[in-house]
Ligand SMILES: Nc1ncnc2c1ncn2[C@@H]1O[C@H](COP(=O)(O)OP(=O)(O)OP(=O)(O)O)[C@@H](O)[C@H]1O
């Protein structure tokens with residue numbers, strides 16, 4: 001995609017989008033609701049035309065091609081199975097349309113059914129399937145076509161949490177086996193981090209960052225990515241750096257940065273900064289080592305993890321407990337963070353070094 005934009009009337013929903021997906025890559029489009037993910041996917045498929053820009057597949061421009069000429073399989077969130085057909089016929093549909101022979105059809109359908117573990121369901125109709133089974137049939141319909149590119153639009157969003165986690169693993173395995181080129185839309189950051197070899201973060205129609213899961217999580221390019229990726233979300237403290245480069249003035253409230261910085265930020269004195277710390281890096285500590293103190297509002301015990309929600313002045317914070325003894329709501333606790341775990345942003349953009 002090069003320099004792609006899309007306008008609906010006066011509303012520009014995609015702005016100057018450029019990126020590449022390598023052959024066989026699992027690429028994720030991640031962003032909040034309404035940021036333009038589905039529109040971008042529909043443009044790749046040819047269901048929607050761009051206002052500006054180019055799209056090429058295998059170095060061939062496809063902008064002028066109709067959807068059926070692009071050799072793309074689209075898996076919609078709604079599955080869109082044919083309700084009156086059996087699973088077998090749903091899977092065979094595209095092959096029959098292509099006038100494939102009976103032997104080829106049986107072979108491809110059987111192979112896809114085996115991959116997806118739905119061999120026993122081939123004679124059933126969609127209404128006799130669970131959501132997860134329907135999901136797999138929808139995937140199977142795309143697989144039998146062996147297209148150049150798979151496009152997935154939030155394919156797991158209708159499933160319950162357990163099934164979704166299971167399907168995630170299955171999709172990753174399927175991708176490895178088929179070496180398929182996939183562009184996959186989701187607003188679920190956990191799904192993006194587990195599945196994506198390349199993650200493209202979108203917000204309000206613009207690309208915020210392109211990278212692998214580790215880049216996106218460890219080096220978010222700006223405060224949007226920092227706040228969107230990671231759960232619970234990163235603590236982001238906004239303020240103005242004072243003249244000493246050691247204190248952040250957060251409107252009537254000053255945070256001493258000395259314990260969290262390797263050196264004073266003299267060159268940034270007077271600038272508006274955002275300090276970012278992930279909850280897992282903000283740990284309860286004894287009084288004399290604490291960087292910031294806060295009053296506990298709530299403790300969330302998830303079994304494997306315990307998160308402490310607290311506030312310091314007007315600032316809400318989330319910390320991860322060490323696990324042993326959980327603080328009671330209403331108590332004051334101290335928190336610490338290692339300087340290496342602190343993210344710094346100036347005017348919303350990541351500062352390196
Ligand atoms: N046909 C259309 N006419 C006018 N505006 C549209 C049209 N299709 C989409 N939009 C607008 O474009 C923006 C992006 O929509 P899109 O469906 O791409 O978002 P999305 O990222 O897929 O969101 P979600 O996660 O909720 O599915 C939205 O503001 C939407 O209202």
Ligand SMILES: [Mg+2]
Pocket residue numbers: 037038039
């Ligand atoms: Mg959408």
